[in-house]
Amino acid sequence: MSALRSRWPAWLILGLGFAFLYLPVFLLMAYSFNESRLATVWSGFSFKWYGELFRDRQMLAAAWISIKVAFWTATAAVVLGTMAALVMTRMRRFPSKTLFGALITAPLVMPEVIIGLSLLLMFVSLGELLNMTPKGIMAIWIAHVTFTLAFVTVVVSSRLSELDKSLEEAAMDLGANRIKVFFLITLPIIAPALVSGWLLAFTLSLDDVVIASFVAGPSSTTLPMKVFSSVRLGLSPKINALATLMIVVVSLAAFLGWWLMYREEKRRQRDMQLALQDNG
Numbered sequence: 436m437s438a439l440r441s442r443w444p445a446w447l448i449l450g451l452g453f454a455f456l457y458l459p460v461f462l463l464m465a466y467s468f469n470e471s472r473l474a475t476v477w478s479g480f481s482f483k484w485y486g487e488l489f490r491d492r493q494m495l496a497a498a499w500i501s502i503k504v505a506f507w508t509a510t511a512a513v514v515l516g517t518m519a520a521l522v523m524t525r526m527r528r529f530p531s532k533t534l535f536g537a538l539i540t541a542p543l544v545m546p547e548v549i550i551g552l553s554l555l556l557m558f559v560s561l562g563e564l565l566n567m568t569p570k571g572i573m574a575i576w577i578a579h580v581t582f583t584l585a586f587v588t589v590v591v592s593s594r595l596s597e598l599d600k601s602l603e604e605a606a607m608d609l610g611a612n613r614i615k616v617f618f619l620i621t622l623p624i625i626a627p628a629l630v631s632g633w634l635l636a637f638t639l640s641l642d643d644v645v646i647a648s649f650v651a652g653p654s655s656t657t658l659p660m661k662v663f664s665s666v667r668l669g670l671s672p673k674i675n676a677l678a679t680l681m682i683v684v685v686s687l688a689a690f691l692g693w694w695l696m697y698r699e700e701k702r703r704q705r706d707m708q709l710a711l712q713d714n715g
Contacts, residue, residue: 460682475670484672488680491673494661495524496642498677501658504572507530512636513629515580516587523588524595542585553650554578558650570652578650586639587632595621623703624663627696634692639687675715 470481488492488494519539523532542550554570554577562569606616622629644659651657662674 438689444676463675464679464682467672467679469672469675472672473588484676485680488673488676493656494658494673494677497647497656497661498570500655501641504657507576508527508583508640509633509637511580512583512587513591513633516584516632516636517591517625517629519584519588520591522593524590539588539616540585542582543589547582548643550582550648551578552555552568554581554646555649568652570650570655572652572655574650574652575655578646579643581637582643583648586635590632590635591625591628594625598624598667614642624701626699630692634689637688641681 466475466477467484468480468482470479470483471478523536523539526532529535543634548613554574558569558574558577572642602620602624603616606620607613611619642659644657644663647657647660651660662677665671
């Protein structure tokens with residue numbers, strides 16, 4: 436009892452912290468079922484704003500563009516980030532390693548306005564040189580890959596640095612080449628980090644509005660840009676409905692990723708126990 440009494444201030448602070456973070460989200464989700472046109476005045480329970488949202492073709496088109504860009508951004512960022520992480524953790528004595536690491540992680544500390552402006556200037560220069568459109572979905576994708584690559588590299592590098600290299604060395608001693616060792620030994624072990632990096636890159640791309648505002652074209656408006664322009668004209672309950680759907684989808688994706696990683700970890704622990712029993 437005395438231990439519980441001594442811990443109640445910590446639990447109180449923890450509860451207040453969680454309330455500060457998640458109470459506004461729950462209020463937003465609750466007001467998405469509000470019948471009133473005023474987003475902050477409750478007048479009754481209704482699903483009509485979800486119907487209005489699905490009839491808004493511009494909003495749905497922007498959401499589809501954002502989902503496509505975020506998916507391919509996360510996929511490309513995981514591939515490139517894994518390659519960069521392998522270079523930083525496995526190749527310890529190549530020239531300019533410090534410069535390479537600084538360039539890879541620079542977007543972590545660089546303001547998004549600077550990133551967006553510099554990418555816009557680069558796309559305009561390339562457009563004049565190659566006679567191509569400097570703005571559009573492809574420009575958003577390249578910009579988002581450049582931005583999210585640093586986050587994926589940091590996540591994967593931390594997992595690779597903790598990896599027991601004796602497992603890879605044992606596989607190579609048994610005759611496996613480096614490519615086979617990577618796909619059969621290294622890749623399954625770092626799979627949770629790859630999933631975490633993919634989800635992080637997907638979320639960052641889906642959430643970005645600053646960088647996309649610089650490189651988006653007239654027909655490539657992303658969902659955050661559409662929401663931002665709509666909110667400036669007045670908060671609509673459709674935005675609450677859209678945010679609720681996004682929260683549900685992201686929560687389900689996060690839970691699915693956690694469940695897959697948990698199942699893989701359990702399977703790995705079971706295989707290790709069976710191997711130890713066989714050796715014993």
